[in-house]
Amino acid sequence: MSAELKELVNSPFLWVITIGGLCLVFGLALLFIIRSIKAAPHVGVTKEQVNTTLKTACVSAIGPSVVIAVGMISLLVVAGAPTALLRLSVCGNVGYEVQAVGVAAGQFGVDGTAASLTGEIFQTAVFIAALGCIGYLIVPVLFVTKFDKVIQKVGGKDMTMMMVICNAAILGCYAYVDAPYILRMDNSTVALIVGFVVTLAVQQFVKRTGKKALLQWNLLLSMLCGMLAGALVG
């Protein structure tokens, strides 16, 4: 990555935008906590239950947050610190946010590594990341109150069909994303296969031992093993 580009992706202005975005999340979260605590006695939730909830949620969030933070490093390398922090603090999911740069780079005919990043790729990546958020945000904005009714209406067998179709769409997407790496036959192919095998192994292990906590680390473990294997081969 050139010095000029490094300056662009770590610009103070991007930090200001990031802090503004985090304030949106903090503001919403704080208001919701305060209003919920206020409403608790009216709904039949005791003070003790509120305290238990706060404690449990905070403790439970530590593990997944560390996993996300480590996953974030690969985004940090290509997209810079402020963008990585903003992207992983708002809509979406660590697994998908990390790919935005890869998808953008693909359109310019290069891979999503720090070495091949340009200003145009960065710009395309931040555009699609913002565009991707619209879907996550507009669904609750428009339909949140109607969801209760819809959920009950869809129910039954149609619900199963919906899940089957959603799952198939995800598989199809990743078949498309994975196929070029498989055909490339280089260290990225090794990384992909190792990530795939480690996930299957983790799933089997959890199935046999019932240690579901490991599933939280599955993504990180697969990514690290895949990266190490790929780096060793390359």
Add this chain to the structure above:
Amino acid sequence: MNKNAQEKDYFNSKYMPSLVLIGRIILSLAMFYFFVPFLWTWFGKGIEPQWKEIAGASAVWLMIQLPWYISEPIAYFPIQGVTGMLVCSLAGNSSNMRIPCALTAQKAAGVKPGTQQGTLVSTIAISATCFVSIGILAIFVIGGQTILNMLPDSVTNSLSLMLPALFGCIFAQFMGEDLPTAGFCMAIGIGILLIGNTGVLNWIPFDGVYLIEMLLPIFGAIIFAYNMQKRRKAKEAVSGGTEE
């Protein structure tokens, strides 16, 4: 009875409407706000947008995200409730953090998902995770950057290999749910790429071959899975009928 009715009234007439309104305003604001980095690179830094590439990347990206727009609300709504959904949608990372935390908190507090109490508890839980996760991310982002600056380029470049590893991991995660569809669409994905690489599809105008390479595995998978599920349902209906 009267007290019960009053409580129900408070939840539905005061708690929910005010939070839904706040949520709708902040989420709508966020939709526009997230485009500021793009606008800044364009007008502030003078990088001319490459619209063709942006359109292509947007198509791929939306296809990747689309199943989540539909499946996440359906899968998580009973746990989140109306208010939890609003926070969760803005804060993201539902499946790997917010939802597990909300479930654990509901269990610890002894309330059931889908009830008013459950909704309230999950709203508090999901909101609380935002502070923890962003705090930890901020520590990593500041510390992580210092470490990265000290590392040689070869090491930082190999960190990018996490990406294909992640792609493999996600395919493996969803493969277990529907093995036949997984095999089918992967075969299509590789097959169409091999055909495209030979150049026999180059006559298709406007880079249409890329679009085909992308859409064929996705729609192939959907149609395949739909028919499989239909057949499964028909079989169930037949065996159910004979039993009766």
